[in-house]
Amino acid sequence: MIYVWISAAGLTVATLIGALLGFFIKELPHKGKDTVLGFCAGVMLAAATIGLIQPAAEMTGIRGGWLVLVGVIAGMLFLNLLDLVTPHVHHLVGLDQEEHRNNASINHILLFVMAIAIHKLPEGMATGVGFNAEEISNAWAVTIGIALQNIPEGMVIIAPLLIAGVTKVRAFVIALVIALLEVVGIWLGYGLGAISEFLLPVMLSFAGGAMLYVVSDEMIPETHSHGYQKIATYALIMGFITLVFLDMAFEM
Secondary structure, three states, X not given: OHHHHHHHHHHHHHHHHHHHHHHHOOOOOHHHHHHHHHHHHHHXXXXXXXXXXXXXXXXXXXXXXXXXXXXXXXXXXHHHHHHHHOOOHHHHHOOOHHHHHHHOOHHHHHHHHHHHHHHHHHHHHHHHHHHHOOOOHHHHHHHHHHHHHHHHHHHHHHHHXXXXXOXXXXXXXXXXXXXXXXXXXXXXXXXXXXOOOOHHHHHHHHHHHHHXXXXXXXXXXXXXXXXXXXXXXXXXXXXXXXXXXXXXXXXX
């Protein structure tokens, strides 16, 4: 259980580090954003497959493979449903600063905050559920993958809030609340995964499917929309390989 607390603290700190950086780095060039986001996409892709879906498949075996398939599809559909009721992040932060200031309303900002917050829940669940498995090295790999993604995400939380006129103190409090929601997700995933051996592989694959959906639907298209798709692709591969070796290191 202490590992779950360590993981929760790490993900929270990563988000807050990103939020603090957001106060100083108001705007990154698209090339820099796409490179960082591409690396994070590769890390999350490896975390979803190696850290979540593969262990779930090993638990069920060939005959129980349908459980993994159901879990992955359910995770993707869950995120797809969230996308229907919340805006895409890049639709809200992709505007120029002046254009955003002239058109953004407080309702849009609240929707943006809600979109980030809701996505934190399945991310936390993806981390927490892995700590029920016999081999927790995969859970640490997932933790690292999501923590790396939380840093630029924390920066993204701050920028539109400041542009909308929210005070720095209130913006930081909002970032903290969103980070703590991920902690709720961690304990929710850990608790549900501990209920039964039957539910654990389903929860692992559910979390993996949710992460795959985010990578494919949000992260990769965003990195390929500004003309820097080559460097973003190289960064994705580097991120994937990085987590593969980190996962191997935890198993040693």
